[in-house]
Amino acid sequence: MKIIRYPKREQWAEICQRPHLDMTQLQTTVSGVLADVRQHGDEAVRKYEQQFDHVALASLAVTEAEISEAETQVSDELKQAITLAHENIFKFHEAQQFTGRKITTREGVVCWQKSVAIERVGLYIPGGTAPLFSTVLMLAAPAKIAGCKEIVLCTPPNREGKINPSILVAARIAGVSKIFKIGGVQAIGAMAYGTESVPKVYKIFGPGNQYVMAAKQQVSMGDVAIDMPAGPSEVCVLADEQANASFVAADLLSQAEHGIDSQVLMVTTSEAMLNAVQQEVDRQLDLLPRKEIAARALENSRLVLVQTSDEMMALSNAYAPEHLIIQTANYEQMAERVVNAGSVFLGQYACESAGDYASGTNHTLPTHGYATAYSGVNLDSYCRKITFQHLSEEGIRQIGHAVELMAEAEQLDAHKNAMTVRLNALK
Incomplete structure (x- = not known):
């Protein structure tokens, strides 16, 4: 894994790059x-x-x-x-x-949605x-x-x-x-x-x-x-000096074993934690049956040392990880500042594997930075929201002239007329 200490903001774009494949x-x-x-x-x-x-x-x-x-x-x-x-x-x-x-929305104008x-x-x-x-x-x-x-x-x-x-x-x-x-x-x-x-x-x-x-x-x-555009799987772990280095390394490797094009990222405020995690990754890697796959993935991966927890969180939001593990003493406060992530795991015991299998949350998530714009799979992914509306005579009176004016301003005369014939029928 590549180690990056105290990167400047202009280096963040490079840190956040995923493995490039000629497609x-x-x-x-x-x-x-x-x-x-x-x-x-x-x-x-x-x-x-x-x-x-x-x-x-x-x-x-x-x-x-x-x-x-x-x-x-x-x-x-x-x-x-x-x-x-x-x-x-x-x-x-x-x-x-x-x-x-x-x-x-106005007297005589009723609107609603149905999930289908x-x-x-x-x-x-x-x-x-x-x-x-x-x-x-x-x-x-x-x-x-x-x-x-x-x-x-x-x-x-x-x-x-x-x-x-x-x-x-x-x-x-x-x-x-x-x-x-x-x-x-x-x-x-x-x-x-x-x-x-x-x-x-x-x-x-x-x-x-x-x-x-x-x-x-x-x-x-x-x-x-x-469901969503996607690329290789990934995880970002945020760890302070109180994190469990063995747990952090295990989380990084659990993601790395997915495939050679997977990527893992750890951001920490502690030099001692960075060194401890690096040693644990090396130790645990040797024990894995999928060692060769994980080792290849680690070539795309980074350990990053930053100055403050604010910087740690900002870098994570810039990376927009599929999985985000926050293993810090103040994980609840850090969680409030998450803007871009697919699924978030809080505290020492919330390993990604829990969400992958049995906690209840969905593991089909946006990767490759798509967490800036996409959600993971959820119930709404399988539904369409169909809108309905009903207008009474009073509803036509309430909004009809506004519709005429707006349609005329957009030079859509047939749109205007569809309302005008109804208004005329009420006279």
Whole structure:
């Protein structure tokens, strides 16, 4: 990890830079696969499953028998853990339900909103080096609460054409409607355009590698909505002299093991803490099975020493991290000053892993600085707010002339006339 001591403000932009990837060839590859899936449907999907996942599939859909088989392969202990996590996620997101109120803006003018679920949503669940069955819970639970009629899940199979059993168990617990053995760009294309097997959805959710993210952004330009733009995963830890160096190092490494393009950042006001964390990272890294992946991610990562807690918080807001861990004595006061972050973890014991799995908050979050403008996945992500209004005769009298004047000023005479004919009818 690169160590930066007392950087000037003009250096912050460099500190906040994410790993840069040349996306030119990647975008060309992605657009080619998407075009093929759009034109040839299941045939193209099977071809790319053979090419990328090295499996020849007779059927793309997961059967009920396969789900039942998966349930026998997952321990009761893990099922209980998944159930506990699902209950907490469900409880947290259920509390986000919207209740609209009718508002009288003028006598005779009543306006209100109704929250309506997106009827058909698609969930992408990575299944490569880390099969993210927890993401099934994060994405499906709010979809069920919102009332989405159809939940379509795509996840890559192994070379035997099987889905990770934990993913299937989580899908059953969370109430997913349809599951398909499709990974990568071809999965995004199948859900965006629809194929003979896969229904076209109206919005796609879920993380993935750089190819999946590029595919989501491409299809969002005209075919389907997506949850958010995203890049590699990241964490920022703010630590003072009272922080637990072992905990901080563990948090940094838990993020670094996601992938070689992940990034971790620690900002501290203590030179002693910086040194202690560096030593702990080195020690704990040697113990990790995914040591090589984490080590590569640490090459993109930084330990930053600053003068004050104000500067520490300001640098974090400039970075706009996906995950922000505040391990300081005054974490409650620091939390009040958070402006840009996806999800915030407060105190020594609130590790990112809690939010990733079982505290109840959602782990599908904006990355790459998008936390300046985007929220993480929540109940509203699965809903549309439809506005309604009713005007009585008195309502027309109250606002009609103002509408006429404004429409005339914008030179939209037909707009003016739509109000004028109503006003004339009241005379």
